[in-house]
Amino acid sequence: MKNLKTVVLSNQEISPGYYRMRILAPDYTRLAKAGQFIMFRVQRSLLPLLRRPFGIFRTGFMPADCETMPPKEFIEIIYKVVGGGTEIMRELHHGDSVEILGPLGNGFEFGEPGEEKVLVGGGIGLVPLYMLAEKLVEESRVRLYMGGRTRDDIITVTEFERLGVRTHVSTEDGSVGDTGLVTVGLEKKLQEGGKMTVYACGPMPMIEAVEKICRRYGVPLQVSLEALMACGVGACLGCVVKGAGHSDSTPSYLCTCKVGPVFDAKKLDWGNSPEQSVGNCGGCQ
Ligand SMILES: Cc1cc2nc3c(=O)[nH]c(=O)nc-3n(C[C@H](O)[C@H](O)[C@H](O)COP(=O)(O)OP(=O)(O)OC[C@H]3O[C@@H](n4cnc5c(N)ncnc54)[C@H](O)[C@@H]3O)c2cc1C
Ligand code: FES
Missing domain, CATH: 3.40.50.80 (Nucleotide-binding domain of ferredoxin-NADP reductase (FNR) module)
Known part of the structure; x- marks a missing residue:
């Protein structure tokens, strides 16, 4: 678990009131397990004071901007706008600063193979x-x-x-x-x-x-x-x-x-x- 000051890569409405946000997140493809979550804070705003929890939808790599750079590792969260925190989140754009604490929680057990x-x-x-x-x-x-x-x-x-x-x-x-x-x-x-x-x-x-x-x-x-x-x-x-x-x-x-x-x-x-x-x-x- 670590606190990461990072940036939004994209933030798009995918259905009325539902947004998918991609966040630059080095190490998350290795660290994050299915079922874990992050605590999210918008850095440019004092409110909401507390971080908000969001499940990790997926992790992945984006192609690098140029050949000498490594690919960018990201996580995606999907959120529904329900109150003050998510209202602020929907206004975020590519390049905006955010802070995420994670990955948090235990994650799912995978059960018996074959069943x-x-x-x-x-x-x-x-x-x-x-x-x-x-x-x-x-x-x-x-x-x-x-x-x-x-x-x-x-x-x-x-x-x-x-x-x-x-x-x-x-x-x-x-x-x-x-x-x-x-x-x-x-x-x-x-x-x-x-x-x-x-x-x-x-x-x-x-x-x-x-x-x-x-x-x-x-x-x-x-x-x-x-x-x-x-x-x-x-x-x-x-x-x-x-x-x-x-x-x-x-x-x-x-x-x-x-x-x-x-x-x-x-x-x-x-x-x-x-x-x-x-x-x-x-x-x-
Ligand atoms: C482990 C975990 C994973 C989550 N994953 C997601 C996710 O992937 N996508 C997503 O959209 N939301 C997720 N949530 C819920 C999300 O954290 C809340 O919707 C968010 O914090 C609301 O913040 P807000 O400031 O916009 O709303 P607030 O102004 O804080 O609250 C608005 C309304 O939503 C209710 N609310 C707030 N938090 C929750 C909650 N945790 N459960 C039920 N009702 C709540 C409040 O009681 C209030 O009625 C998750 C919550 C937890 C605990
Ligand atoms: S949110 Fe504080 S103890 Fe779980």
Whole structure:
């Protein structure tokens, strides 16, 4: 993990309200694991005071500007504009200074080679699944169930298809793919049986529904959680969730930024869905 003062290489809107930013990031192709994230700070602005967490969508190399220069190593993040921080980010251009701390968190486990891998992404939750898919297709058949409210939320699916991933899209308004929730397709898949592992990232209600389905069919599940984060390195306790077996007499709290953001679903407390418990003062920016 290191703090890197660097620059934006590109920043483009890829669907209404969704942006893809490429950032110069030496060493990240070697260091970053699927499921890890960065804490991002806009350098030219005092606000927002805190860094914002974003999953790493992918890493790569760009051709050098001239023959004597090495290729430029980059990461891409994809973000949805939801508030003050992402409003500032959407205004960034090629050459603007930014600061990233990372790669952070644990990343996904790849499961057993050969068994089928099933990815479930809800909206922007698709982001950490791309690097995972890149890795999994080397040894397994991989399927992606991608869901969103409308067609605007369905992003980068063709890039998964180019990797050889079989994709199933659903939207709540039926504007693209099947009409309904992403979990309908997932449940049909699990009903077929066979050895598989499920990986999910998306809004909490989706994650909870996926967990219930996987538990019913006895299928291993890894979830990537998006808790509110202030520091990203285990210092503020702003991102804790309840661990399996948590009770008032034997409390169990897990830091999403340090122990996660990826968890084996069995290690979390689903009795009361994993929720933030301490640390967020409400005034943090
Ligand atoms: C490990 C991790 C990876 C993430 N990866 C991505 C990603 O790849 N792309 C992306 O667009 N977003 C991602 N997020 C969420 C992203 O960090 C927030 O959307 C961002 O911090 C919002 O900043 P803001 O200043 O624009 O909004 P704020 O003004 O801070 O918040 C606007 C609204 O969004 C809500 N919000 C803020 N942060 C979160 C969060 N973490 N989870 C749920 N709701 C939140 C707030 O409660 C508020 O209602 C990730 C979060 C985590 C923890
Ligand atoms: S965000 Fe500070 S401890 Fe996790």
